[in-house]
Amino acid sequence: xxxxxxxxxxxxxxxxxxxxxxxxxxxxxxxPPPAGQGPRCxxxxxxxxxxxxxxxxxxxxxxxxxxxREAQRRNMVVKAATDLVVEFPKTEFVARTSDIANFxxxxxxxxxxxxTGVSVNVLVLNAASMGPSEPIxxxxxxxxxxxxxxxxxxxxxxxxxxxxxxxxxxxxYFLDQDVKLPSDYGVWAATKEAEFLHAQPKTIxxxxxxxxxxxxxxxxxxxxxxxxxxxxxxxxxxxxxxxxIIESQFPNSTYKYHNTFDxxxxxxxxxxxxxxxxxxxxxxxxxxxxxxxxxxxxxHTSAHQAETFKADQSDGxxxxxxxxxxxxxxxxxxxxxxxxxGARIWDRTQYPEGAVxxxxxxxxEKLPKHNVPVEDPNPGIHPERNPLQEAHHTAAEAEAIAAxxxxxxxxxxxxxxxxxxxxxxxADPDHTDEPLRMRWVEAYFxxxxxxxxxxxxxxxDWLEVLGxxxxxxxxxxxxxxxxxxxxAFGIGLDRIAMLLFQIxxxxxxxxxxxxxxxxxRGVSDDLASLRRFVSFSKYPACPKDVSFWLSGVSPAGGxxxxxxxxxxxxxxxxxxxDRVEDVRVVDDFTHPKTGRRSMCYRVNYRSLERTLTNEExxxxxxxxxxxxxxxxxxxxx
Numbered sequence: 001x002x003x004x005x006x007x008x009x010x011x012x013x014x015x016x017x018x019x020x021x022x023x024x025x026x027x028x029x030x031x032p033p034p035a036g037q038g039p040r041c042x043x044x045x046x047x048x049x050x051x052x053x054x055x056x057x058x059x060x061x062x063x064x065x066x067x068x069r070e071a072q073r074r075n076m077v078v079k080a081a082t083d084l085v086v087e088f089p090k091t092e093f094v095a096r097t098s099d100i101a102n103f104x105x106x107x108x109x110x111x112x113x114x115x116t117g118v119s120v121n122v123l124v125l126n127a128a129s130m131g132p133s134e135p136i137x138x139x140x141x142x143x144x145x146x147x148x149x150x151x152x153x154x155x156x157x158x159x160x161x162x163x164x165x166x167x168x169x170x171x172x173y174f175l176d177q178d179v180k181l182p183s184d185y186g187v188w189a190a191t192k193e194a195e196f197l198h199a200q201p202k203t204i205x206x207x208x209x210x211x212x213x214x215x216x217x218x219x220x221x222x223x224x225x226x227x228x229x230x231x232x233x234x235x236x237x238x239x240x241x242x243x244x245i246i247e248s249q250f251p252n253s254t255y256k257y258h259n260t261f262d263x264x265x266x267x268x269x270x271x272x273x274x275x276x277x278x279x280x281x282x283x284x285x286x287x288x289x290x291x292x293x294x295x296x297x298x299x300h301t302s303a304h305q306a307e308t309f310k311a312d313q314s315d316g317x318x319x320x321x322x323x324x325x326x327x328x329x330x331x332x333x334x335x336x337x338x339x340x341x342g343a344r345i346w347d348r349t350q351y352p353e354g355a356v357x358x359x360x361x362x363x364x365e366k367l368p369k370h371n372v373p374v375e376d377p378n379p380g381i382h383p384e385r386n387p388l389q390e391a392h393h394t395a396a397e398a399e400a401i402a403a404x405x406x407x408x409x410x411x412x413x414x415x416x417x418x419x420x421x422x423x424x425x426x427a428d429p430d431h432t433d434e435p436l437r438m439r440w441v442e443a444y445f446x447x448x449x450x451x452x453x454x455x456x457x458x459x460x461d462w463l464e465v466l467g468x469x470x471x472x473x474x475x476x477x478x479x480x481x482x483x484x485x486x487x488a489f490g491i492g493l494d495r496i497a498m499l500l501f502q503i504x505x506x507x508x509x510x511x512x513x514x515x516x517x518x519x520x521r522g523v524s525d526d527l528a529s530l531r532r533f534v535s536f537s538k539y540p541a542c543p544k545d546v547s548f549w550l551s552g553v554s555p556a557g558g559x560x561x562x563x564x565x566x567x568x569x570x571x572x573x574x575x576x577x578d579r580v581e582d583v584r585v586v587d588d589f590t591h592p593k594t595g596r597r598s599m600c601y602r603v604n605y606r607s608l609e610r611t612l613t614n615e616e617x618x619x620x621x622x623x624x625x626x627x628x629x630x631x632x633x634x635x636x637x
Contacts, residue, residue, distance in 0.1 A: 092202040204291055206264050216290040219297060220574050223289055223324060226336040227263050227297070231509060232320045232493065236520045238533075239338050239509060242497040243320045244524060245419060246340060249412040255316035255342070258308065263322055265303045267294055273306040274447040275472055286564040289324050289335075297324035301341035302447060302490060305471075309345070310479040316344040316486075320493065326566040329573060330582040331505045338493040343471065344404060345486035356485070360400035367407045372414055375439035376406070386442045386450035392473035393485065398450065401470050405487035409454055410438060413465060417456065419530055420500045427502075427532045434459070447472050448488060458499065466491040502532045505608065507578045513609050539607055541581060542617040546625055547600040551633035563599075567632060572603060575623045581606040598637060 081095035096109060203210050204219070206227050231239040247257055270276075271283055281287060282299060289297040298304075301319045308317050319341040327333045351359045380399050381388045388398050417436050424431045437457040445451045448469025455462045468489035476484045494506055501520075503509070508516055515536045523530050550563045565585075572583055580603055587600035603624065605617045628634050 090201050090203060090205065207262060209262070209264065211264060211291045211295055214292040216285065216293045218285050219289040219291060220570065222573065222577060223297070223335050226324075226510075227322065229336075229510070230322065232322065232338050233259060236522065236524045237509075237517070238497040238501050238503065238520055239493050241520065241523050241527070241530065242416075242493050242500060243338075243340060245416060245500075245527065246412055246491070246493075246496075247318055248527075249415050250316065250318055250342065250408070254314065254344075255318050256314035258304070258317060258319045259321070261301075261304050261319060261321055263297055263324065264291065264295060265298045267296060269306070270296060270298055270300070270303040273475065273478060274302055275474060276446050280446070286566045287326055289326065299323055299325050300490060301339045302488075305341060305343070305447070305488065306475055306479045308343070309476055309481055309484065312481060312484075315346070316342070318342045326570055328565070328583070329569045329580060330584070331507075332495070332498070334494070334506045334510070335570075335573065336510075337506070340491050340493055341488065342490075343486055343488040344408065345484050348483045348485065357394065357396040357400040360397070360404055364400070364404045364407055367404070368411060370411060370414055372410065373435070373437050374406075374410060375437070378440070378442050381450055382442070386452075389449055389470070389473055393470070397485065398470055401485065401487050402450065402452075405468055405470075405489065406440065406452075406454075409466065409468060409489060413438060413454065413456060416496060416500060417458070419527070422528075423500070423502075423530050423532045427534075443467055443469070445469055447475060463499075465496070500530070504533075504535065505581070507581075507608055508533075510578065511608055539609075539611045541604050541606040542612055542614065543602050543604045544617060544621045545586065545600055545602050546621065546628070547587070547598060547637040548628060548634035549637060550597045550599060551635070563632065563634075568601065568628070571627050571631060572624055575627060576603075576605060576620045579605055579607050579612060579620065 078095045081093040084091070084093045096112075201213060201217075203212055204217075204224060205211075206224060231237050232243050234240050243259075247255075267283075270288075271280065276282060288299055291297075298321070300323055301321050304319050304321075308319065321339065321341075322336055323339050324336055327335060346356055346360060348356050378386070380386075380402050381395060388395055393401075414436065421433055421436075425433075434457075439455050439457075439462070440452045441455060443451045443453040445467055448471055451467065451469030453467050454465045456465050457463075466489050468487065471486055471488050473482075473485065476482060494509060497503065497509070498506065511517070513536075516533075519531070519533055569583060572580055582604045584602055584604075585599065586602045587598070589598045589600075590596070591598070603621065605612055605620060625636055629636060
């Protein structure tokens with residue numbers, strides 16, 4: 001949490017920060033302070049005056065001669081904080097006054113902050129300069145004003161100071177020593193700078209709902225903002241069309257479609273209800289976006305599985321939604337993507353005892369047959385690799401469920417790739433169809449057993465399409481449905497859409513460029529018109545390298561954890577957004593004598609919509625280096 005305060009002038013306009021040192025008398029021109037008192041100060045105002053002039057009532061840039069009493073100063077700061085709450089309702093502002101020219105008073109302030117749980121991670125040292133040597137009235141007004149608007153940013157985590165006009169961070173050695181800040185510095189975190197530096201908000205709002213944050217909070221603004229896009233609900237968007245094709249293979253007479261579940265879920269929904277171990281890597285802040293320790297942005301549609309089972313509204317369901325994960329930066333990964341969760345359920349109480357397996361086999365026979373080659377070399381159940389839930393299912397039941405699952409999924413995949421082939425023939429009449437082949441491989445998921453992945457042979461390689469399995473019975477039991485049993489699957493809509501439409505870069509899904517969106521208009525109403533994406537001009541890439549020594553810990557990954565690559569990826573995304581195409585390691589070196597580890601990453605800057613200038617990419621890359629030092633504590637080489 002930062003101390004966020006602005007001060008106001010007589011006109012009600014506000015500036016970034018205010019020096020709140022005790023002043024007995026403000027004079028014009030200023031006189032030296034009486035013996036034993038700290039240096040004088042003047043309240044900062046919103047902007048520089050147009051010309052130097054003696055003070056008058058309401059003069060800007062310098063105040064009128066006045067006598068300031070402590071009560072007046074306190075009222076001013078409190079009013080500034082009150083005004084800021086109106087301007088920035090999502091940020092908490094704490095107004096505290098202190099005579100920082102008085103050592104004991106300053107010590108009391110910091111002690112009080114510590115007791116109340118306030119930790120300051122950014123200090124803005126306002127008006128941190130000596131000021132002009134001549135009388136103010138004779139000084140150049142622009143030069144005078146520049147002295148007063150000087151803000152030195154001190155980052156406590158990385159122990160460096162950023163001063164105006166300096167391209168590099170200056171090590172703040174005094175932070176490592178048992179000394180106090182200079183008493184002539186007014187210390188506040190200015191709101192705009194704090195927001196720019198990702199100061200943690202007290203609450204965060206998503207889709208009209210407000211959630212508290214705590215030390216687990218790690219969701220950047222661009223990721224949170226994506227929650228409002230809902231690409232899977234935007235008609236004629238490739239993700240929407242892909243969802244539509246899959247839903248067509250699961251009739252709504254049996255399957256209920258859920259497409260509007262909220263993306264913010266509890267850790268219980270996302271992990272505990274699905275049997276994730278407490279030490280599962282997916283729970284780490286390096287992999288998951290948290291608002292607080294109990295609340296996060298869902299990492300998969302399975303987060304809604306238990307609640308949907310509990311609601312018991314149909315014999316099957318499909319859930320489509322946006323999901324969020326911290327991940328690599330390349331053409332096939334994005335921090336926000338889309339999944340579909342599907343399930344088919346049977347109720348033991350609806351059949352004579354021991355007859356549920358026969359009933360499931362009867363449903364298998366109702367499904368269409370196909371003649372596409374499918375490899376399935378492994379046994380349906382393996383006691384070690386793919387075990388039966390012996391306490392809950394018979395082998396016959398598991399085999400019947402697996403048969404229904406696999407036939408249903410195969411039919412869906414055949415539909416998708418048949419449409420992809422038709423689109424390829426439209427794009428190129430000479431296109432030669434490659435026979436579709438599929439294979440099932442054993443897999444592990446915390447919420448199914450036995451489990452399988454389906455792979456498809458496509459463009460000369462086997463591609464993983466989805467994961468699936470027999471639902472863990474504990475999930476049904478915890479949902480209050482102990483007599484239910486069935487299967488579930490999860491599929492990535494973005495990945496399928498990229499194959500279906502031959503979209504080369506996942507960033508395109510988030511583009512608002514009409515050259516992209518217009519290519520899919522009308523397809524939702526006529527799936528037979530589905531066609532491949534036609535690339536528009538590809539703008540040149542601008543690769544830039546950054547090398548650094550690791551510090552051994554990564555604050556962005558959760559304070560004290562080893563450096564995690566996802567922290568670096570998140571930092572680059574934060575700076576460059578969709579102007580970065582991919583990031584990859586080009587060197588990983590450990591010094592043989594010191595044991596220090598050095599990393600070198602290549603950041604490939606490329607916009608989808610225009611050519612980036614070298615000046616732009618230099619500025620972006622410079623900001624990446626700066627934040628690497630500030631946030632991850634590395635040493636640039």
